[in-house]
Amino acid sequence: MSTLDWSKKRCIVLDMDGTIYLGNTPIQPAVAGIVRNWERFDFRFLSNNTSHSPISYVKKLNGMGIAARLDQFLTPTEPLAHHLARSGIERAYIVGNDDFKAHLHELAPNLAMTDKDAQCVILAYDTDLTYEKLAKSALLLQDPNVHFLATHPDLVCPSPEGPLPDVGSFLALYRTATGRSPEKIFGKPDPRILEPVLAKYDLSEVVMCGDRLSTDKALAENAGIDFILVLSGEATADDAARERRAPTLMVENLGIALP
Numbered sequence: 001m002s003t004l005d006w007s008k009k010r011c012i013v014l015d016m017d018g019t020i021y022l023g024n025t026p027i028q029p030a031v032a033g034i035v036r037n038w039e040r041f042d043f044r045f046l047s048n049n050t051s052h053s054p055i056s057y058v059k060k061l062n063g064m065g066i067a068a069r070l071d072q073f074l075t076p077t078e079p080l081a082h083h084l085a086r087s088g089i090e091r092a093y094i095v096g097n098d099d100f101k102a103h104l105h106e107l108a109p110n111l112a113m114t115d116k117d118a119q120c121v122i123l124a125y126d127t128d129l130t131y132e133k134l135a136k137s138a139l140l141l142q143d144p145n146v147h148f149l150a151t152h153p154d155l156v157c158p159s160p161e162g163p164l165p166d167v168g169s170f171l172a173l174y175r176t177a178t179g180r181s182p183e184k185i186f187g188k189p190d191p192r193i194l195e196p197v198l199a200k201y202d203l204s205e206v207v208m209c210g211d212r213l214s215t216d217k218a219l220a221e222n223a224g225i226d227f228i229l230v231l232s233g234e235a236t237a238d239d240a241a242r243e244r245r246a247p248t249l250m251v252e253n254l255g256i257a258l259p
Helices: 028-036 054-063 077-087 098-107 131-140 167-178 191-198 213-223 237-241
Strands: 011-015 042-046 091-095 120-123 147-150 206-210 226-230 249-251
Touching (some): 011 191, 054 098, 077 098, 077 191, 091 131, 120 131, 120 167, 147 167, 191 213, 213 226
Parallel strands (some): 011 042, 011 206, 091 120, 120 147, 206 226
């Protein structure tokens, strides 16, 4: 495992839960490291968790002492909205909570969120999931002409009490009930989520930092950028040792990695 040449880096893309905080509890060395380097690097904040809007994340990070702004956030909702526009999808049934619907409306204001003549079903991390939503979406997906899209593939969402079912777990239910899998899944590890960053910086100038191998590390490898694995969240050193390709750097927490 090599060391990281910070002199070449200009942008740091940060996973949040497990990297900057656990639930609502800040990982203090990580927060201190970000604040210490705030003027040195262009920090971008990236989460697959579509149960919260960027506005919610800004408030959360600001409350921890990080001067985050809306323009620094990357979410699966942006590439999803671009896909809807390119595909001419104007009506969609949303399995998602109000935060997700509000963010999607900002990005796709002409999208009708309805089950009437829906052209697609969009599955997000719905923390207000009901049987009615599952039933309506499953019935819509009986029609092969109705598209199926998901915001991200995470099986679980971390919490201080333990892992919680996330979109990837919901997808197993849909496969069983409908025989359908999404045509497209956005978010990590799909490198399209990094398009705003990679349009501005060379690959050598960007580093990704996160606590998950299946999403954060895979995203960095798919995009061709360096990766820092922090052991403050999901992955362990033993997990990393079983990987075919080692992270660029592995540390206990983000604060240790940052200069």
